[in-house]
Amino acid sequence: MITTNKFGCIDITDDWKKWQQWLDTAKSFRYIPKKSEKAFTVRKEQGSKGKASYWYGYRKQGGKLAKFYIGTEQDLTVSHLEDIARRLTEKLQTIVTEQVPVTNGEVEKLQREIEEFQRQLQIALGKLTA
Known part of the structure; x- marks a missing residue:
C-alpha cells in the first residue's frame, strides 16, 4: 500500500x-x-x-x-x-x-443564425403554451 x-x-x-x-x-x-x-x-x-x-x-x-x-x-x-x-x-x-481567426462576415452570419433560432424557439414556445 x-x-x-x-x-x-x-x-x-x-x-x-x-x-x-x-x-x-x-x-x-x-x-x-x-x-x-x-x-x-x-x-x-x-x-x-x-x-x-x-x-x-x-x-x-x-x-x-x-x-x-x-x-x-x-x-x-x-x-x-x-x-x-x-x-x-x-x-x-x-x-x-x-x-484560424474568424472573419467579421462569419461572426455576422452566426449572429443571424442565432437570431433565427431564437425566433423559431419563441414561435414553438408560443404554440406549446397556447
Whole structure:
C-alpha cells in the first residue's frame, strides 16, 4: 500500500518499488506538478496488437485537449512528469495560437443564425403554451 498525505496524494519519491507496483493496477491518475505548471491526467493505454501498455498525459484548456506521450511505467518519474507538464503547457499554447481567426462576415452570419433560432424557439414556445 502506498502511503498518501491528508489530501489522498501519493508521494512517488517515497518508495519507487511500491510506486511501480501501484502502477501495475492503475489505469489513470492526476499528477500535480511541484512547479507552477497546471495539473494533468495521466492515462494508461494499451499498445496495438497486444503490446505493452503506454502512458500519456492529457490536459484540457479552453476547450482544447492536448495529449503527450510519456512512455512506460519506468518513465513515470517525478522529473519526467514535471517535464511533461511543461510540454503540455507549450503544446496548448501552440494549439491556441494556431486557431484560424474568424472573419467579421462569419461572426455576422452566426449572429443571424442565432437570431433565427431564437425566433423559431419563441414561435414553438408560443404554440406549446397556447
